[in-house]
Structures are given as structure tokens and as C-alpha cells.
Amino acid sequence: MRANPRKIASAIFLLSHRTFFLRSSAFGIRWSTSYARRWSTPLAKSLAEAISTTGPISVAAYIRQCLTSASGGYYTSRLDGHDQFGQKGDFITSPEISQVFGELIGIWIVAEWMAQGKKSSGIHLMEVGPGRGTLMDDVLRTIRNFKDMAASIEAIYMVEASPALRDAQKNLLCGDTPIEEIDIGFRSSCKYLKQIKVIWCEDIKLVPKDNSKSPFILAHEFFDALPIHIFQSIPQKSPEPSIVTSTTATAGRPRVLNVCQWRELVVSPTLPSSIDSTLSTSTSLRSANRPPEFQLTVSSIATPHSMYLPETSARYKALASTPGSIIEISPESLSYASEFAIRIGGAPASGPASGFPLSTKPTPSGAALILDYGPAAVIPTNSLRGIQAHRIVSPFSSPGEVDLSADVDFMALAEAAINASPGVEVHGPVEQAAWLGAMGIRERAEMLLEKAKLDTSPRASGDREQKLKRIESGWKRLVDRGPTGMGRIYKAMAILPHYKNKSGRRPVGFGGGVTT
Incomplete structure (x- = not known):
């Protein structure tokens, strides 16, 4: 990994x-x-x-x-049936707290696709460290409502080292469709977009690199688990x-x-x-x-x-x-950020006499969205922690049974991306509360609340109050800006194409609006 x-x-x-x-x-x-x-x-x-x-x-x-x-x-050898995620596990992630989180990320991808000219083909979706697959499931469920973009997707890549988590992702994203082993990993078919293959690779370097494709890459709570x-x-x-x-x-x-x-x-x-x-x-x-x-x-x-x-x-x-x-x-974090940048903007090539660097990718395209926790501008220090049963524990106890994480150095990721490719620019980091607010989390949550209130089916009436509470508490937890609130400590950062003659565009969620 x-x-x-x-x-x-x-x-x-x-x-x-x-x-x-x-x-x-x-x-x-x-x-x-x-x-x-x-x-x-x-x-x-x-x-x-x-x-x-x-x-x-x-x-x-x-x-x-x-x-x-x-x-x-911890992630590769849990044979006791223990699920690391959720209330019964060791920690809970944003997609597990509220479906709105993944839906808004899906909207962000669609908005970027639109801003880059609505390519009719060559779109690759990719997620590194996909957990149980909940985030990608919500993203795909959202994107299928945008028929033109859904038709442009050629493949979905899941970069996952854990066989157990790969199985969980397959069941969620592909249902009963068989999974087969291929030269770079495993492959099945998406249950939302039947013609699209879901492909699992153990390392991002195994994902085919094609300068004619547009990769949209997601990294949610991925960098915090990389070694430091x-x-x-x-x-x-x-x-x-x-x-x-x-x-x-x-x-x-x-x-x-x-x-x-x-x-x-x-x-x-x-x-x-x-x-x-x-x-x-x-x-x-x-x-x-x-x-x-x-x-x-x-x-x-x-x-x-x-x-x-x-x-x-x-x-x-x-x-x-x-x-x-x-x-x-974290050298591995810098390597991944560089890999994202090269896939989006191309590797550096010899520049002309003017000194402007050329890229091996004629037209930069795609995007990478990183959501994780860490300081916005300073170098992390003393941040290594263990997490077990939703409590902070020593990282040096019960090796293999305790999740380990460390704060992400967002400025280091930005520096690595920009140094890796002349065809990219970096936006953020911004606090998760601000990013989700700009993406419309309150408005989407209100829509879900109204829908739940209007649902008069016998099955819905029995747990309506609990559902309303889950929706309300879920979205508010994601944007909580208290001292240890997720809205404050989590950040969003984007790596986007940089166009020599078209600079200055700010993406939605980072100070800009939807452009078509």
C-alpha cells in the first residue's frame, strides 16, 4: 500500500x-x-x-x-469479522454519517466536468482508500442522474490493498455481479451504470495511465493513514x-x-x-x-x-x-499527490526558449478532490494517534488492532503536486464546513427532511422521527466548527488543470460557481 x-x-x-x-x-x-x-x-x-x-x-x-x-x-488481516467502520467499529467517516456528503461530492465532480467542456468520453472515476465503498456508492447514485456525464464514464478504479474491504466494496457497488481476476487486479460491473466496469488495483501505479483520459480522483481520509x-x-x-x-x-x-x-x-x-x-x-x-x-x-x-x-x-x-x-x-503522501498531478496535468517536458514548461499531456483535464484532517498551513507535529472503539489511544499499543493516523500536511501535498506537473493548479485547503456550505449542504438536507416528512407509507411512519433526527444531526455534525468539530478540523483541497491562457477560474466550493 x-x-x-x-x-x-x-x-x-x-x-x-x-x-x-x-x-x-x-x-x-x-x-x-x-x-x-x-x-x-x-x-x-x-x-x-x-x-x-x-x-x-x-x-x-x-x-x-x-x-x-x-x-x-489492521486493514489487511482482520479475520474475526470485525468491521472497522461505523458505530460498532473503531471510527465513523463522513459518508457513514450522512448520505449528503457523498451526494455533494458527486455534484462537485459533475460541476468540474461541465466546467471542462463536458467531454463525451474518456472519463475515469478513481478513489484511493475507498473504505467500505459508501462514498463511491453515493457519488455514483448522484452522477447517474446526469445522463450525459454518466455516458462519458469509461471505467471506475478503486485503489484498495485490503481483500476484505475490496469484497465489501464489490457487494455495495456491483451487487451479485461476478468478480473476476485480471492482470492488474479484479473487475466487475457497476450496478448503477451497467456498461461500466469497476476495477480494483492494489496500487495507483497499476491503474493505466493514458493522457487522452480525464481522471476524477477522490481521496477521502486516505492521506491521514499513510506512513510518516x-x-x-x-x-x-x-x-x-x-x-x-x-x-x-x-x-x-x-x-x-x-x-x-x-x-x-x-x-x-x-x-x-x-x-x-x-x-x-x-x-x-x-x-x-x-x-x-x-x-x-x-x-x-x-x-x-x-x-x-x-x-x-x-x-x-x-x-x-x-x-x-x-x-x-510522509513521502508516500507526496508521491500520491505527485501521481494525481501527473495524471491530471501531464509530466514535465522540455520547455521552449521562453522558459514556460511544457507538459506531456497536450490538454490537462480531470481533477482530484482531497478531504482529510490536518492544519491548513503549518507542518504537523506530534499528531500520530491510535483510534479504537471511537476513542483516542496510544499508537504503540495492540499493534494491528488499533487504527493509526496522523494529520495531513496540506501545504506539502500542494507543493508536491505543483512541482510534479506544469499542467495543474491547487485550490484550498478550506475548512470542510465552508466547502460543504458552498456546495449546498443545508439546502440538500432540508430537501431530505421535507421528503421524510411527506412520506406517509406504513414503513416510514414507524421510524420517521428517528430518520428526521439522523438527517438533522448528521449534516450539522459535518459542518460543526467547534474546537474539535469536523467542519473545522477537516479540510478540502483540489488539484485541477492549469491552462496557460485561461487562468483565474475558481472551482465551485473554493470561491467559484458552476460554469458551463
């Missing part, structure tokens, strides 16, 4: 070593024990055994294993620093330079005594009160990632000289 990199990573981490031993001169730790430690999950044991051989691992590697390991990952690396600016004393913060020099003495250098925060197991001494024989290994089995420490030497990732943006470099600064960087 090809040889398959997820399976390769899992194989590396599942090296089996029965005696727990940890030695790392880089981290100043050396201990061993034959103590039969009680791990909360099989993945926790596998991770600890791998770290005992390789040394502490990056936060990104830890997240990747916890979420997508073939041997106990965490770095801290640590004061160092070195005769040859990379970043100088202060100097002292006295006559007859060599000059000593005080510098700051980025060091990566890495994951290692906590000492057994700090965990098991707090447990009684009756304490559950998965108890919310159990101390975390893993911990973050600061690498005392540079890691490969600390030497190049903080150098990739001026935003990171500006913080390097401030001791204690912490930044979070």
Missing part, C-alpha cells in the same frame, strides 16, 4: 527469533532476556522480534506494518556543522560551533519490566489501561531519511536551526 512491496516488507519483519535480544550502538541500548514476555497481539511479537535483529525502526515502517502487514495488519517519518532538531557540537546557530571564539582557542541537526524518532519495544510489572494475571493484554509496548526514542546518529527528507522543502529547512523543532513528513 509489483513484486509486492507490502508482502516483501512483511516478510522482512516476520523473521523469527525466540530469544529476545536488542543491541544498538547507535541508540545506546543493549539488553537481553529469556523472559517469556506477554505480547498483546501476534504482530506486536513479530515486530519486537524483528527489531531485536535489525534495531529500532522508523515510525513509517511501524505504521506500515500495523496497518497493512499480511500477518496481522518524524524528525527532531537536536543541538550538536561539531567543527563542521551543516547548520550553524551560534559561534564562540576566544583568542588561542579553536572555535566551537553549536549546531542543530535533524535526528529521526524511531520505534523500539519498551523494557519488559515497565510493562509486565504493572499487570496482574487477570489483566487483559488488550486492556486500555495497559502501558504501550513500544516507544519513541531519538536516534543519536543520522539515519538515511534524516539526511535527505528534511532537505526536500524550504519549509523544513526554516525550522532546522530551532532546537527541539519536530516535523512529520
Whole structure:
């Protein structure tokens, strides 16, 4: 989330070593024990055994294993029938709260299709990290009402690494239509638009790339689940620093330079005594009160990632000289944003003498809509969290049974997209409340309320009041701008085509209106 990199990573981490031993001169730790430690999950044991051989691992590697390991990952190995989504799961997403959310996204796609000239063919719909498929289901149910656009859609691509979630998406989007394996993944037929194929791929790079097509890409609560690396600016004393913060020099003495250098925060197991001494024989290994089995420490030497990732943006470099600064960087997120941009605007090509860059896609087209949570303009810091049964828990407890997420760096995504293609521009981020308000969430909710009130069928009358409450509370929850409200902490951002001679158009939801 090809040889398959997820399976390769899992194989590396599942090296089996029965005696727990940890030695790392880089981290100043050396201990061993034959103590039969009680791990909360099989993945926790596998991770600890791998770290005992390789040394502490990056936060990104830890997240990747916890979420997508073939041997106990949260999204890929849930064989107990547990559904991560909804009231009975660990968290609930916007499409599950109200159907209006997906309907408005469908309207946004139609509006962009209209603004780009109403192409009669070559439209590809794509969603990365589609969950149970609820969002795409609402989007397709909406788009089918716009016959011309519906007729222009050639394929629907679902980028999904979890077999269990793929099955849930297939049942929702395709019903009883059979699913078949193909060279890039799996394929079935859409129940709303019978002539259109729904195709599942494990990675976006498997989705065919065709400059004649117009991809409309959705990424809802996708980037927050991608692995991050965490770095801290640590004061160092070195005769040859990379970043100088202060100097002292006295006559007859060599000059000593005080510098700051980025060091990566890495994951290692906590000492057994700090965990098991707090447990009684009756304490559950998965108890919310159990101390975390893993911990973050600061690498005392540079890691490969600390030497190049903080150098990739001026935003990171500006913080390097401030001791204690912490930044979070997600290379996979930047890669996906770049991939979106290239599919919409084309890859860079050699420019003419004027210096204006050309694109390998003659006419940029399509759009990407990103909805996720994170700060609008600053670099996320200390945002890694675990989520279980709708509560925030330690990200270092019960690996594989706790969802992990981190705030999205929207400015980094925008920077990656613009740098990847000369044929795109970025709008936003704007608060979800503002975006949904501009898209007409109140008006659509009022229509649903009125329809529910007028429904006099026997089946409707029995639960009319509950339905009215669900509609009313649902849309208001999505636009709540309280300190932790979804309307405030969630943001919307769009990657759109950039036309050299037609700049200045603002899309609907981002300050503009519907154009035809």
C-alpha cells in the first residue's frame, strides 16, 4: 500500500527469533532476556522480534506494518469479522454519517466536468482508500442522474490493498455481479451504470495511465493513514556543522560551533519490566489501561531519511536551526499527490526558449478532490494517534488492532503536486464546513427532511422521527466548527488543470460557481 512491496516488507519483519535480544550502538541500548514476555497481539511479537535483529525502526515502517502487514495488519488481516467502520467499529467517516456528503461530492465532480467542456468520453472515476465503498456508492447514485456525464464514464478504479474491504466494496457497488481476476487486479460491473466496469488495483501505479483520459480522483481520509517519518532538531557540537546557530571564539582557542541537526524518532519495544510489572494475571493484554509496548526514542546518529527528507522543502529547512523543532513528513503522501498531478496535468517536458514548461499531456483535464484532517498551513507535529472503539489511544499499543493516523500536511501535498506537473493548479485547503456550505449542504438536507416528512407509507411512519433526527444531526455534525468539530478540523483541497491562457477560474466550493 509489483513484486509486492507490502508482502516483501512483511516478510522482512516476520523473521523469527525466540530469544529476545536488542543491541544498538547507535541508540545506546543493549539488553537481553529469556523472559517469556506477554505480547498483546501476534504482530506486536513479530515486530519486537524483528527489531531485536535489525534495531529500532522508523515510525513509517511501524505504521506500515500495523496497518497493512499480511500477518496481522489492521486493514489487511482482520479475520474475526470485525468491521472497522461505523458505530460498532473503531471510527465513523463522513459518508457513514450522512448520505449528503457523498451526494455533494458527486455534484462537485459533475460541476468540474461541465466546467471542462463536458467531454463525451474518456472519463475515469478513481478513489484511493475507498473504505467500505459508501462514498463511491453515493457519488455514483448522484452522477447517474446526469445522463450525459454518466455516458462519458469509461471505467471506475478503486485503489484498495485490503481483500476484505475490496469484497465489501464489490457487494455495495456491483451487487451479485461476478468478480473476476485480471492482470492488474479484479473487475466487475457497476450496478448503477451497467456498461461500466469497476476495477480494483492494489496500487495507483497499476491503474493505466493514458493522457487522452480525464481522471476524477477522490481521496477521502486516505492521506491521514499513510506512513510518516518524524524528525527532531537536536543541538550538536561539531567543527563542521551543516547548520550553524551560534559561534564562540576566544583568542588561542579553536572555535566551537553549536549546531542543530535533524535526528529521526524511531520505534523500539519498551523494557519488559515497565510493562509486565504493572499487570496482574487477570489483566487483559488488550486492556486500555495497559502501558504501550513500544516507544519513541531519538536516534543519536543520522539515519538515511534524516539526511535527505528534511532537505526536500524550504519549509523544513526554516525550522532546522530551532532546537527541539519536530516535523512529520510522509513521502508516500507526496508521491500520491505527485501521481494525481501527473495524471491530471501531464509530466514535465522540455520547455521552449521562453522558459514556460511544457507538459506531456497536450490538454490537462480531470481533477482530484482531497478531504482529510490536518492544519491548513503549518507542518504537523506530534499528531500520530491510535483510534479504537471511537476513542483516542496510544499508537504503540495492540499493534494491528488499533487504527493509526496522523494529520495531513496540506501545504506539502500542494507543493508536491505543483512541482510534479506544469499542467495543474491547487485550490484550498478550506475548512470542510465552508466547502460543504458552498456546495449546498443545508439546502440538500432540508430537501431530505421535507421528503421524510411527506412520506406517509406504513414503513416510514414507524421510524420517521428517528430518520428526521439522523438527517438533522448528521449534516450539522459535518459542518460543526467547534474546537474539535469536523467542519473545522477537516479540510478540502483540489488539484485541477492549469491552462496557460485561461487562468483565474475558481472551482465551485473554493470561491467559484458552476460554469458551463
